[in-house]
Amino acid sequence: MDIYLNRLEEAKREIERAEYILIGGGAGLSAAAGITYGGKRFTDNFADFIEKYGFEDMYSPMFYKFKTQEEHWAHLARHIDLNRFLEPPAELYKRLFELVKDKNYFVITTNVESQFEKSGFDKERIFEVQGNYGKLQCAKGCHNKLYPDEELIKAMAAQTKDCRVPTCLVPKCPVCGGEMYPNLRKDNYFVQDEDWYAASGRYGKWLSGANPKKTVLLELGVGFNTPAIIRFPFEKMAYRGEAAKLIRINSGAPEAMRGNENNVISFDENMSDVIEWFLGSDMNEQNRNGNKADKYTA
Numbered sequence: 001m002d003i004y005l006n007r008l009e010e011a012k013r014e015i016e017r018a019e020y021i022l023i024g025g026g027a028g029l030s031a032a033a034g035i036t037y038g039g040k041r042f043t044d045n046f047a048d049f050i051e052k053y054g055f056e057d058m059y060s061p062m063f064y065k066f067k068t069q070e071e072h073w074a075h076l077a078r079h080i081d082l083n084r085f086l087e088p089p090a091e092l093y094k095r096l097f098e099l100v101k102d103k104n105y106f107v108i109t110t111n112v113e114s115q116f117e118k119s120g121f122d123k124e125r126i127f128e129v130q131g132n133y134g135k136l137q138c139a140k141g142c143h144n145k146l147y148p149d150e151e152l153i154k155a156m157a158a159q160t161k162d163c164r165v166p167t168c169l170v171p172k173c174p175v176c177g178g179e180m181y182p183n184l185r186k187d188n189y190f191v192q193d194e195d196w197y198a199a200s201g202r203y204g205k206w207l208s209g210a211n212p213k214k215t216v217l218l219e220l221g222v223g224f225n226t227p228a229i230i231r232f233p234f235e236k237m238a239y240r241g242e243a244a245k246l247i248r249i250n251s252g253a254p255e256a257m258r259g260n261e262n263n264v265i266s267f268d269e270n271m272s273d274v275i276e277w278f279l280g281s282d283m284n285e286q287n288r289n290g291n292k293a294d295k296y297t298a
């Protein structure tokens, strides 16, 4: 029996006997689900931006200093429309929901494209720590309110010409008159509104109500970009016995911290295959030997 199979069976047993499952979802989860920021998905949707700016993936333009707000929003609208509004619920997220729907689950995630909610997870059991593409805030955080942006994003995406939106569509802060930005944590101006604090409170309450011996932590595609949000706390909870086991699926950095190996079951294999195994589906020989074709490191 190969080692991969041992880990699969041990992790599956842990999930089956768990009453509480805490999912930690990182960028690698969405990448494994097919919401990739490079390759064909990028070139098919950003040909005009590639020609004009030479961008090589969807990630780098988020940090590019566009010369005008019209260009800046043309890019943001295309990006957000594609990744937040047009993208259907991904199969991997739906399978994940199948896995936990009858448990007392909670989700903490740094992902901002609403895939958990789209895939059936209860909104009251999701804490999106880093924000969501679906809302705007004052870029300087001058007031604590968020503004749903679907209508505006759709209008901007539809009216983009030569990589620019019409000036009349560029959003302005209704309080200070300054620039707006999607509600994403990129600097100290990130707005945490009432809903954010309510979700944070529900997360804390769920944690204190979960029986450690019957709790499994399922960490998916969480790397080292913002490890203080999910990765380090999960590792610490496992170490302290605040959970029965930490199951980590991560193609790039699956290892437990030294001294914590007995509390962590690590997988660097294909995430969908591992989740399917947990759901009880059979895998073929090739998959069982470990298919590392997918890269889903956060």
Ligand SMILES: [Zn+2]
Pocket (backbone or CB within 6 Å): 138, 139, 140, 141, 142, 143, 173, 174, 175, 176, 177, 178
């Ligand atoms: Zn403002």
